[in-house]
Amino acid sequence: QVQLLQSGAEVKKPGASVEVSCKASGYTFTSYALHWVRQAPGQRLEWMGWINVGNGLTSYSQNFQGRVTITRDTSANTAYMELRSLRSEDTAMYYCARRPLSGTYSFDNWGQGSLVTVSS
């Protein structure tokens, strides 16, 4: 079955960087896109960006432009999201979500989430 297994919780200081990983299994990794979405406490879901796992092309929300980088390692079936220059407002649960590269589908599977806490 499809599984997206994310890395564990992180605690970071303001100004630091964090990298969250998303390891895929149960499907052909390169046939899908992976998106990253975050949810601050009590807030709505916020889309951050995505990667076409097949060709490596990326696109990011302007809200994070310059601070976020999404990459993938096809040999490890893993995608990564790095967020830099962390501030307290970046404290949130971060999710990866799978989306087919073709068709009129949105996200069909989600990772379990990775909590990132930014605190001095």
Added chain:
Amino acid sequence: DIQMTQSPSSLSASVGDRVTITCRASQGISNYLAWFQQKPGKAPESLIYSASSLQSGVPSRFSGSGSGTDFTLTISSLQPEDFATYYCQQYNFYPLTFGGGTKVEIK
């Protein structure tokens, strides 16, 4: 960016009730509308895509409708496991955007 507005923000209902949640887009998005269910402390789960198509494994008591700017999610007979927060999402334009959520609580 396209703004997604859900109503109501919360509702109380009983098991067996019919529940309807609405979602409005700030501009037309055709039928590129998805619905997700999120339970406390859990990741969202996908319910509906293309406004009205059920994800595999989703019970048939869930249905979606709409096109353009106005959409609805209906639960025909609310079950105990359906008490959760529901989010709509437009995926016609980047950045992808979500509604503010509707929390369905037990009456």
